[in-house]
Amino acid sequence: MLPQLAQGESSWLVPPRFERPLLSTDEGGLWSMLDREENKLKRSKFLVRDRELNDYVAGIACRLAGDHCPDMRVYVVRTPVFNANMAPNGMMQVWTGLLLRLTNEAQLAAVLGHEIGHYLARHSLDRLRDAKSRSAFGQFLGIALSAAGAGGAGSLAQLALIAGSFSYGREHEREADRIGMDLMAKAGYEPMEASKVWEQLLTELKAERDWTGMPDQRSVLFATHPLPEERSSELATRAAKMVDSAHETGVVAWRAVIKPHQWAWLEEELKRRRFGETLALLQRLIENTPDDGDLFFFRGETHRIRAADGDFELALDAYRSAETKRNAPADLYRGRGMVLQGKGEEAAAQDAFRRYLTLRPQAADAAMVASYVTNPEKSKP
Amino acid sequence: MKTLLICFLASLLSACVSMTAVGPGDVTVRDKLVVKLDSAWNKYNGPGVGKTELWTTDGLSLDVLRFFVDIGEGEQLIEVRGAHEKQVPKFRATMQPQEVVELYDAVMSQGGNRFHLDKLAPADFAGGAGFRFDYTLVRKGDEVELKGFCYGVVRDKRLYLMTFQAPKIHYYAQHAQRAQAAALSIRFKG
Numbered sequence: 001m002l003p004q005l006a007q008g009e010s011s012w013l014v015p016p017r018f019e020r021p022l023l024s025t026d027e028g029g030l031w032s033m034l035d036r037e038e039n040k041l042k043r044s045k046f047l048v049r050d051r052e053l054n055d056y057v058a059g060i061a062c063r064l065a066g067d068h069c070p071d072m073r074v075y076v077v078r079t080p081v082f083n084a085n086m087a088p089n090g091m092m093q094v095w096t097g098l099l100l101r102l103t104n105e106a107q108l109a110a111v112l113g114h115e116i117g118h119y120l121a122r123h124s125l126d127r128l129r130d131a132k133s134r135s136a137f138g139q140f141l142g143i144a145l146s147a148a149g150a151g152g153a154g155s156l157a158q159l160a161l162i163a164g165s166f167s168y169g170r171e172h173e174r175e176a177d178r179i180g181m182d183l184m185a186k187a188g189y190e191p192m193e194a195s196k197v198w199e200q201l202l203t204e205l206k207a208e209r210d211w212t213g214m215p216d217q218r219s220v221l222f223a224t225h226p227l228p229e230e231r232s233s234e235l236a237t238r239a240a241k242m243v244d245s246a247h248e249t250g251v252v253a254w255r256a257v258i259k260p261h262q263w264a265w266l267e268e269e270l271k272r273r274r275f276g277e278t279l280a281l282l283q284r285l286i287e288n289t290p291d292d293g294d295l296f297f298f299r300g301e302t303h304r305i306r307a308a309d310g311d312f313e314l315a316l317d318a319y320r321s322a323e324t325k326r327n328a329p330a331d332l333y334r335g336r337g338m339v340l341q342g343k344g345e346e347a348a349a350q351d352a353f354r355r356y357l358t359l360r361p362q363a364a365d366a367a368m369v370a371s372y373v374t375n376p377e378k379s380k381p
Numbered sequence: 382m383k384t385l386l387i388c389f390l391a392s393l394l395s396a397c398v399s400m401t402a403v404g405p406g407d408v409t410v411r412d413k414l415v416v417k418l419d420s421a422w423n424k425y426n427g428p429g430v431g432k433t434e435l436w437t438t439d440g441l442s443l444d445v446l447r448f449f450v451d452i453g454e455g456e457q458l459i460e461v462r463g464a465h466e467k468q469v470p471k472f473r474a475t476m477q478p479q480e481v482v483e484l485y486d487a488v489m490s491q492g493g494n495r496f497h498l499d500k501l502a503p504a505d506f507a508g509g510a511g512f513r514f515d516y517t518l519v520r521k522g523d524e525v526e527l528k529g530f531c532y533g534v535v536r537d538k539r540l541y542l543m544t545f546q547a548p549k550i551h552y553y554a555q556h557a558q559r560a561q562a563a564a565l566s567i568r569f570k571g
């Protein structure tokens with residue numbers, strides 16, 4: 001038996017599949033424009049094309065969307081930012097910065113369910129009509145059309161602009177949350193995981209605020225969304241009312257599919273220089289998979305690059321932890337060498353660099369590192 | 382004064398952007414470096430260059446030779462807007478070449494561009510023991526794949542770089558050799 005809402009809580013009735021709107025209607029024109037954008041997206045160099053990952057994500061979307069499955073197209077886009085969006089024609093984007101931050105399949109189901117919720121409730125149409133009624137229709141569609149007509153280039157930039165045109169109001173976001181949770185529960189996922197998505201994000205944002213000392217820093221995502229605190233709490237309350245018998249989080253399948261991509265996504269995460277967020281993220285990932293040497297390596301890299309007071313020692317600690325793991329990455333020795341070099345510990349740095357070269361003789365920076373080993377003076381600025 | 386006023390007013394419309402030819406012959410860059418050119422480039426004169434100087438032949442989106450000159454402790458390569466001071470990549474005088482690459486990578490990756498280091502090796506630059514790295518960059522805005530190289534050296538705790546970057550198709554091959562010759566000719570102003 002799948003989880004059901006307790007008595008008194010109305011469940012979402014999924015509408016039948018939508019017909020494609022006539023081209024002569026406002027909605028039809030919008031779909032047509034989005035179809036063109038989708039064709040550009042399909043050719044984007046930023047799409048993650050790994051078959052296994054795409055099949056996995058699309059499979060979850062299908063499981064949630066039910067009869068609407070044939071109308072859903074999910075694209076995984078390589079961008080190190082927490083974001084997902086849904087266009088009214090069924091084109092959904094999930095960014096890698098979001099996938100990196102999720103813990104299990106149920107959390108992805110919560111995100112996808114939310115986006116499908118926007119689609120099923122046809123929020124974009126409300127948005128379109130609302131804008132039209134406020135005489136802002138020209139601006140609304142004008143932005144989208146000018147973006148679409150900007151030539152063959154820049155599909156992602158254009159899509160981001162168009163996605164902005166569909167920024168929903170808070171009531172729409174709340175409704176999408178409710179629908180998403182119903183869909184994930186009906187599909188057999190643990191509904192409590194939905195609130196954890198926001199709880200996790202909140203922890204990261206707080207860590208960044210603590211690091212930078214900025215009074216408050218909100219993602220652009222929250223401009224129109226309910227605050228994550230409120231959202232997490234509402235979702236948790238709703239999940240608690242669900243009578244559940246099938247608690248699937250899908251953590252094993254999730255880790256198997258995500259792990260091959262995690263290294264590249266963490267490299268891109270580091271380039272954001274949001275060290276507070278990254279360290280909070282790594283802390284969570286390490287708690288979930290404490291035997292993964294890659295994660296300790298990236299913790300070391302975060303401290304090494306941040307280079308604030310005490311960071312070099314923390315980096316060395318993290319590299320030491322990485323070294324004890326079965327999948328200890330060779331790059332930890334380069335990181336260790338660089339930190340030790342910075343601390344003036346020449347002999348130990350040389351040992352680390354030699355170890356790195358032994359393990360990674362073909363590395364892109366091997367010639368540079370080799371010069372440190374043969375001529376230690378070279379490593380001194 | 383009148384010229385300044387005209388420039389200010391014009392800047393409201395055009396941001397006072399212009400190009401002037403540099404070379405052939407010896408060209409001084411930001412009063413610190415001297416480059417010997419065997420052919421002319423166009424120098425960009427406009428706002429927002431900070432401690433850099435930009436040259437091009439076919440236009441800045443098609444090929445750009447860029448100098449980062451006299452970057453000191455705690456300074457940025459390029460001004461990063463909208464970020465907290467602790468989130469901005471900054472130069473440290475103790476940085477090793479890999480860390481300079483990371484600094485450059487962080488700046489170039491702003492806005493979602495995708496940077497990949499192809500090779501980093503020791504190389505003499507501006508009369509000192511420096512480094513050279515080669516990279517690939519996919520520009521987010523138009524998804525054009527670019528190739529680039531960078532020569533660098535740290536002298537008296539200050540960083541000096543010269544980079545060249547152009548679309549992989551046609552423009553890189555068209556100008557890389559000239560850019561390389563320019564890099565190898567660089568010396569500090571006497």
